Amino acid sequence: MNKNSRLEAVEHFYDFHPISAQQIFEAVAARGIAKKDITEEVLQLHDQDHYGGTKAVDRLMTQASLISSDNLLDVCSGVGGPARYISWKSGCRVTGLDLTASRVAGAIELTEAARMSERVDFVQGNALEMPFDDHSFTCVIGQEAFAHIPNKQQLIFECARVLKPHGRIVFSDIMSHQTLSKDNADRLFEGMRFSEIATLQDYKSWLASAGFTNLQTTDLSSEWTRILVDRHAMYRSLETQTVSRLGREHFDRYDRAYEHFVGLYKSGVMSGALVHAYKG
Numbered sequence: 001m002n003k004n005s006r007l008e009a010v011e012h013f014y015d016f017h018p019i020s021a022q023q024i025f026e027a028v029a030a031r032g033i034a035k036k037d038i039t040e041e042v043l044q045l046h047d048q049d050h051y052g053g054t055k056a057v058d059r060l061m062t063q064a065s066l067i068s069s070d071n072l073l074d075v076c077s078g079v080g081g082p083a084r085y086i087s088w089k090s091g092c093r094v095t096g097l098d099l100t101a102s103r104v105a106g107a108i109e110l111t112e113a114a115r116m117s118e119r120v121d122f123v124q125g126n127a128l129e130m131p132f133d134d135h136s137f138t139c140v141i142g143q144e145a146f147a148h149i150p151n152k153q154q155l156i157f158e159c160a161r162v163l164k165p166h167g168r169i170v171f172s173d174i175m176s177h178q179t180l181s182k183d184n185a186d187r188l189f190e191g192m193r194f195s196e197i198a199t200l201q202d203y204k205s206w207l208a209s210a211g212f213t214n215l216q217t218t219d220l221s222s223e224w225t226r227i228l229v230d231r232h233a234m235y236r237s238l239e240t241q242t243v244s245r246l247g248r249e250h251f252d253r254y255d256r257a258y259e260h261f262v263g264l265y266k267s268g269v270m271s272g273a274l275v276h277a278y279k280g
């Protein structure tokens with residue numbers, strides 16, 4: 001399967017993800033909160049579709065030393081939870097880039113509902129060919145999203161291209177301790193659309209080649225194993241809504257794929273890390 005076919009598969013996957021703008025608005029309404037009363041404080045309890053919620057975003061923000069004058073790019077921003085939270089907490093301007101048009105539309109709708117559109121915007125585009133000029137941002141982030149992207153070396157070079165000199169890259173990603181077996185790699189792509197899973201050493205090599213320095217890493221493997229068990233339970237708790245919106249076959253297929261994914265973390269095959277580096 002070529003690069004474009006893999007990206008199209010990721011785009012389709014997120015068109016039918018259990019967490020969506022619609023699901024978030026429904027969760028907010030279930031709390032008795034009218035749409036006109038939505039704020040970032042309300043949304044952040046529902047829209048953090050990554051591992052560790054706002055606590056993980058706080059850790060990333062500390063690593064990135066974000067300040068109000070930063071211009072930040074969130075690569076693979078999804079429905080925009082971290083982008084909104086970061087801007088709300090730091091005051092900086094944030095642009096989210098995502099491949100899936102429906103996720104971008106949902107992110108924009110949620111951001112407008114929280115009345116944050118002046119500082120937070122979203123663009124539909126390919127992270128391997130970013131629609132931004134050179135030296136556009138002071139910081140680039142990503143959270144458990146790079147795993148979906150084939151040709152991660154090209155991704156890292158694109159991040160370097162759009163960063164200003166001495167800019168920072170801070171990201172967490174799904175990795176493996178060693179090269180995956182073909183069976184596990186195929187099943188992770190088929191079920192979760194994870195493509196060409198990298199090791200931490202792979203990322204270190206690519207970052208160095210792209211001119212990044214002062215590399216720092218934090219191992220998140222044990223933490224994520226616990227989180228993923230809980231997230232699997234959370235997705236299963238959405239069974240009724242997911243079946244109603246997407247059908248029984250979709251729910252069962254995703255449930256099997258996630259069970260396999262979590263099992264690879266439990267058995268120590270998969271890993272995760274937070275990575276921080278500066279553009280030279």
